[in-house]
Ligand SMILES: Cc1cc2nc3c(=O)[nH]c(=O)nc-3n(C[C@H](O)[C@H](O)[C@H](O)COP(=O)(O)OP(=O)(O)OC[C@H]3O[C@@H](n4cnc5c(N)ncnc54)[C@H](O)[C@@H]3O)c2cc1C
């Protein structure tokens with residue numbers, strides 16, 4: 011279903027002309043976004059072919075949704091139009107990898123699992139979490155910081171350069187293949203978190219890290235979540251060797267990581283500072299750590315609040331109080347050292363969810379942060395902006411206008427319905 | 429027109445004709461001066477030629493006279509000044525401390541310099557959330573000093589940190605020795621208040637690291653004063669590490685030292701700093717101060733690790749072993765602050781010590797993949813011999829960020845021209861090795877001509893889209909970063925000579 015007036019056969023003919031045989035198929039229900047189905051799914055074999063699809067769509071005013079693994083298509087406002095799902099699945103080559111430089115260049119459709127497997131062979135890894143089938147392009151297009159950002163920063167900090175197919179079909183490159191570079195505007199950073207609304211990332215050059223010598227997981231049980239938050243913040247203040255720290259239920263989960271001696275010292279201190287129950291797990295469990303947080307299929311709505319770290323516990327308390335008032339089920343996880351609260355809601359109706367988001371968003375904004383609804387039923391999305399208010403929106407609109415004047419890329423899904 | 433001697437390569441420089449024709453912009457009338465004075469105060473506008481003279485240069489060779497310098501004291505005043513200048517058809521040039529090394533703050537086509545030095549208040553230090561909110565004119569080191577009582581510091585530490593402003597750091601995305609482990613300026617800026625070229629006061633980012641929407645913060649950092657003026661900056665502060673160890677690894681040759689750099693980086697430890705100082709620089713340093721560097725060494729590496737006490741001891745040992753395995757003749761270790769300071773003094777004073785070797789030196793800034801360091805350094809020395817200049821290298825080796833210093837004497841006829849030529853040839857080496865033309869000093873006026881070595885026309889057109897989206901025009905810090913610009917001519921040999929004679933040795937730092 012699409013709202014654009016263009017003729018399906020014209021578009022199909024034009025797309026067939028630029029794509030290899032078999033690269034264009036009709037929608038089969040696998041690429042639905044917020045209830046909307048595209049007409050076609052295009053899976054080009056090369057960046058040039060992908061760019062040609064964009065040029066063609068741009069000419070026809072056809073709306074494109076770039077598609078990585080499709081693991082995060084719940085994120086975003088309801089699309090305004092949707093004609094073609096443009097998959098990067100076949101752009102999955104490793105272009106260049108020089109382990110001694112800790113730099114790798116890959117196509118954007120390569121999965122996180124494949125990249126990590128390659129890097130791991132050389133004792134290296136990319137410190138960005140995500141589902142293993144997620145594509146590198148998709149991860150960067152979403153671009154928010156995961157659990158390890160405490161130690162490793164955000165996804166944007168690992169992107170050295172990229173090639174981007176713009177809406178009109180030109181391919182541009184930005185940045186470079188060296189770890190320090192200030193030549194020209196930082197268009198790589200502009201792409202991170204832009205949700206595929208300014209162009210399609212076709213190739214990326216990433217900085218990678220060496221695998222830490224030692225990793226393990228430690229779970230300390232506390233009286234309640236707030237006590238767990240406080241304990242984590244105290245540990246971080248002492249500069250302990252932590253890759254991430256998270257509060258789950260009434261447990262403080264620590265992901266210890268670093269040189270063996272630093273990890274031992276950290277474990278010792280965390281034991282000593284704690285008089286409740288403690289559980290220790292190996293590194294393998296640590297790798298699963300991020301994954302465990304994301305599975306909350308029974309919930310209707312998922313959101314992420316980002317606040318100054320010291321406001322994590324109060325924000326969480328506010329959320330829970332609000333859910334009680336509205337009789338909603340809430341589950342949550344938070345990262346007190348980086349100020350992220352993730353929460354999952356259930357047992358409510360659209361009205362209750364909408365007023366919950368309105369109230370909690372105000373609390374997050376008052377605390378100096380923001381709240382993004384990362385998954386919600388379509389009827390709820392129709393009632394609210396999943397991103398919340400954004401400063402400098404008119405500048406963002408100008409940027410969109412410059413890069414995608416016909417608004418063919420993910421129309422309507424981004425902040426301010428860009 | 430100055431030709432670099434390389435096929436198809438010109439050292440394009442932008443400079444108004446200082447002797448005759450007026451720049452391609454309107455001149456400053458009395459009415460505009462009055463408007464500026466009304467906006468920022470009578471004492472906060474300079475316009476007499478003898479007053480604005482001090483603002484005609486930054487740390488580079490280039491210079492050009494602005495028509496006025498205004499010193500606003502608030503975002504509103506900045507917006508007013510920008511509006512008055514643009515309305516009068518005059519270029520706007522933001523300026524911090526003027527320590528820039530690519531000509532970014534030079535008023536290439538004249539116009540109004542917006543000097544941010546009055547806006548130097550530290551508005552907030554939030555120890556709990558480890559952030560600071562500052563005005564753009566705050567000097568880099570002053571922030572770390574103010575944060576010290578809380579056990580915090582600002583990580584990017586350009587060697588110019590006693591003088592350069594945080595606004596200038598943001599505009600250039602400045603780095604420094606300790607950016608290897610902790611990242612350059614962009615990794616530490618979380619929010620900005622910016623006066624756009626259209627005069628709007630807008631906020632990018634905020635007090636948290638992720639905010640919804642395009643990363644305008646990330647786009648602005650490193651935009652070299654071409655997208656607006658930062659009037660408030662929210663920065664991340666880091667906690668002082670529990671322990672720090674500094675090593676001085678002494679090698680007989682630059683080759684061995686650069687192989688050790690590759691081995692350290694490839695081996696998986698990220699030191700907080702990894703700097704190389706070659707024999708030319710060592711000889712200058714030992715003449716200038718007593719820091720204990722051996723005068724006969726081919727190169728030394730200054731290596732620092734920090735973190736938990738237990739870990740740094742372990743890592744220092746590992747580094748030592750790597751260096752010895754790569755042929756270091758000796759590795760010294762400093763644990764106490766005073767000893768460490770002494771080792772660092774040689775690095776920090778290196779540039780000024782170069783004055784002992786030659787009357788002038790020209791600092792370059794290029795980056796290569798770390799595995800290419802040995803080969804590229806060899807080629808740099810070879811080029812120095814070909815052109816007849818000693819080239820002294822003191823640089824951020826861990827990042828592959830080279831700073832070759834071409835030593836010369838401007839009084840010798842034709843030297844300046846050949847210096848620029850060898851500079852271009854070195855930049856070309858970096859690019860050919862898979863690197864880039866600037867790691868931290870920016871493109872500015874100086875390297876505009878090299879942009880098309882690394883970017884296609886389409887790439888640059890995409891950057892122009894950003895500039896347009898921000899409402900920035902040809903009058904907004906003109907002749908910077910983009911390879912072409914209306915009215916931005918090329919410098920003749922005679923003009924460069926003239927300028928350098930006026931500028932004197934200090935201008936090349
Ligand atoms: C355990 C777990 C941890 C997670 N951690 C993180 C994290 O740390 N950081 C994070 O950002 N997300 C994280 N996520 C969220 C999510 O999984 C990722 O955003 C997701 O991996 C995106 O990859 P994908 O290939 O599935 O993208 P898709 O779902 O296919 O696409 C996501 C969005 O990006 C656009 N897009 C996709 N590919 C491109 C491209 N090449 N160019 C331009 N736009 C494109 C799409 O149009 C879409 O809007 C996590 C999820 C889980 C389950």
Ligand SMILES: Cc1cc2nc3c(=O)[nH]c(=O)nc-3n(C[C@H](O)[C@H](O)[C@H](O)COP(=O)(O)OP(=O)(O)OC[C@H]3O[C@@H](n4cnc5c(N)ncnc54)[C@H](O)[C@@H]3O)c2cc1C
Pocket residue numbers: 486487521522523524525526527528529531532533544564585586587588591592593594595596597598599600601602603604605652653654656657658659779868869905937
């Ligand atoms: C001895 C010496 C050592 C140096 N070492 C290093 C080093 O280790 N690492 C490094 O990265 N650099 C180094 N530099 C270069 C220089 O110090 C940095 O680029 C610094 O960030 C410039 O700051 P400034 O305040 O002097 O800016 P200026 O030189 O005044 O301006 C630089 C640019 O920033 C723009 N600008 C200034 N303020 C603002 C603002 N508020 N908003 C928008 N734009 C603005 C100007 O228009 C100009 O384009 C060194 C310079 C010297 C002289």
